[in-house]
Amino acid sequence: MARNDQNHTTQERLLNEAEILFAEKGYHAVSVREITKAADCNLAAVNYHFGNKQNLYLEVFRSRWAPRARRLQEHVKNSLAAQSHFSAAAMVKAIAQAFLEGPLSEDEQLRHYQLITREMAHPTEAFELVAKDVMRPAFRELADGLRSVMPEGMSEERLMLNILSIFGMVLYFNFARVAVTHMIGCQYDQAFKARLVEHITDFSLTGLGIGKEEEPR
Amino acid sequence: MARNDQNHTTQERLLNEAEILFAEKGYHAVSVREITKAADCNLAAVNYHFGNKQNLYLEVFRSRWAPRARRLQEHVKNSLAAQSHFSAAAMVKAIAQAFLEGPLSEDEQLRHYQLITREMAHPTEAFELVAKDVMRPAFRELADGLRSVMPEGMSEERLMLNILSIFGMVLYFNFARVAVTHMIGCQYDQAFKARLVEHITDFSLTGLGIGKEEEPR
DNA sequence: ATTCATATCAAACGAACGTTTGATTGTCAA
DNA sequence: TTGACAATCAAACGTTCGTTTGATATGAAT
Known part of the structure; x- marks a missing residue:
């Protein structure tokens, strides 16, 4: 399974990319699809690892x-x-x-x-x-x-x-x-x-x- | 046609309510439906009077x-x-x-x-x-x-x-x-x-x- | 009375949204 | 080899989004 970010886990990549995008555009202007695409993982990963979008946002903080x-x-x-x-x-x-x-x-x-x-x-x-x-x-x-x-x-x-x-x-x-x-x-x-x-x-x-x-x- | 806001036109009511909502929640967190409901007018009024949502936002400024x-x-x-x-x-x-x-x-x-x-x-x-x-x-x-x-x-x-x-x-x-x-x-x-x-x-x-x-x- | 432009309306459009599902994979202990 | 578990996947779910459409109402000019 190709992973560009060294040995980062999916969770970590999601947090990293989510922070970048939330900071740049704000919560509502960023979609889960955009985040998972940037983190190079499946759309469902956000809900699997964090429950929902809102909780991913909180976890970034x-x-x-x-x-x-x-x-x-x-x-x-x-x-x-x-x-x-x-x-x-x-x-x-x-x-x-x-x-x-x-x-x-x-x-x-x-x-x-x-x-x-x-x-x-x-x-x-x-x-x-x-x-x-x-x-x-x-x-x-x-x-x-x-x-x-x-x-x-x-x-x-x-x-x-x-x-x-x-x-x-x-x-x-x-x-x-x-x-x-x-x-x-x-x-x-x-x-x-x-x-x-x-x-x-x-x-x-x-x-x-x-x-x-x-x-x- | 009942209008609650005195003699304000639909355009003016849209601008007033749009400003309140955009300021409170930000552009992406506010929907056209929310604005038109607050301004007590039809959903299509934003597009009729301002072309689109983005242009209403600009007109607020x-x-x-x-x-x-x-x-x-x-x-x-x-x-x-x-x-x-x-x-x-x-x-x-x-x-x-x-x-x-x-x-x-x-x-x-x-x-x-x-x-x-x-x-x-x-x-x-x-x-x-x-x-x-x-x-x-x-x-x-x-x-x-x-x-x-x-x-x-x-x-x-x-x-x-x-x-x-x-x-x-x-x-x-x-x-x-x-x-x-x-x-x-x-x-x-x-x-x-x-x-x-x-x-x-x-x-x-x-x-x-x-x-x-x-x-x- | 007819025409015409303006304004408003209900209804529908296709697209994008967050979330859920069920199957599939890889890993490791038994 | 088997079973169990966590992780990932494609696909679909039902909603909501911004926008468009075509019909209808209004009022002034012809």
């Missing part, structure tokens, strides 16, 4: 998205552990770098953000899954780290809004690549991504960098 | 999204014109306020951002349409305004990245409502939106507000 998110979280943690002292600048840079120049390949990155962006805009069971198991713990940990370098007495909400904002910028500059390149007019190559990390870091630390002016009344 | 985006742009422009002198703080606040507490109703806002978020993550012909006619001109105008209050000689790219970042934060806090409320644990009521405007303004102006620290080496 369980067995592909969540572990990758945890890898990213580890990457950030290791970057910070390598610092001799903890600073806000180091933290922001570690996040931006992990998510834009981190351990993920170009394609993996794009898939990762497209999948979660769809879920954030219109959550399904998959969002509940990764929010509970991955996102909330990661956010909490980052917020606790940030607390130690922010002015004392900052409310929990402000703290979370700051973390959400940093994460939001990273997410935005990833999922909105097409829009960004349309507006700026350049490719997402290695050089531009480095400049982007620099920009996100700067912006998250100092905003526009010109402080708040009093408005005349 | 042409005749509903684009004018609303222009209304928002006007709102920002008027807010700024009311200022006696132009400042970065005023500009950021005008943008955040227009997009979160501006002329749009709660529902309109949600629809507006869900539609464009889908297009940014996976652009179709509709994105080309509104990018060329609405978004690019608006971004250019904002960048020109920002240039006058930023240090001289700032590169065009940095200028655009700043504008994109402000816009990105606003977009993010709108389309990712569900995620934000999941993480923070509160509703998007009027009070929270006001705090959000304050946060976005502060963050865009001063970031975390603790400057950039030197990393030890």
Whole structure:
């Protein structure tokens, strides 16, 4: 039986191809026939191995998205552990770098953000899954780290809004690549991504960098 | 012939209901039957008035999204014109306020951002349409305004990245409502939106507000 | 009264969808 | 060699999809 993907099982090939297609087109725009064709297996394989299409979609988040998110979280943690002292600048840079120049390949990155962006805009069971198991713990940990370098007495909400904002910028500059390149007019190559990390870091630390002016009344 | 929506024409009712449904579920997850049922008209009406489903989708962006985006742009422009002198703080606040507490109703806002978020993550012909006619001109105008209050000689790219970042934060806090409320644990009521405007303004102006620290080496 | 264009309708079209079925294969323990 | 089991297959299932068709109603112009 000819199998192009080395010794991957049918289950694994289905998950791989399903993730690519779901990320690219969204759940409803992808058919089971399209997935099984890409995975080079029979149409019935999805139902045999996963029960139905919906469950294959959930399994993509369980067995592909969540572990990758945890890898990213580890990457950030290791970057910070390598610092001799903890600073806000180091933290922001570690996040931006992990998510834009981190351990993920170009394609993996794009898939990762497209999948979660769809879920954030219109959550399904998959969002509940990764929010509970991955996102909330990661956010909490980052917020606790940030607390130690922010002015004392900052409310929990402000703290979370700051973390959400940093994460939001990273997410935005990833999922909105097409829009960004349309507006700026350049490719997402290695050089531009480095400049982007620099920009996100700067912006998250100092905003526009010109402080708040009093408005005349 | 009983028509519930006052004197709206079938075309208008189709556009209204189509926008609501496309924003809520996305193009492929909405059927023509669902739209025509919501608009209380015959199944064939979509093809009669718009040719096909795809063209109805495009017409939603042409005749509903684009004018609303222009209304928002006007709102920002008027807010700024009311200022006696132009400042970065005023500009950021005008943008955040227009997009979160501006002329749009709660529902309109949600629809507006869900539609464009889908297009940014996976652009179709509709994105080309509104990018060329609405978004690019608006971004250019904002960048020109920002240039006058930023240090001289700032590169065009940095200028655009700043504008994109402000816009990105606003977009993010709108389309990712569900995620934000999941993480923070509160509703998007009027009070929270006001705090959000304050946060976005502060963050865009001063970031975390603790400057950039030197990393030890 | 007749004509004509516009709009709406019920009904049907073929295609694609997710899922199920029942037969067939390969593997390995008994 | 046999039996059992998991995996794969072609084929078909019933639904739903976007679209088309041809008939019917409406209103203004001739």
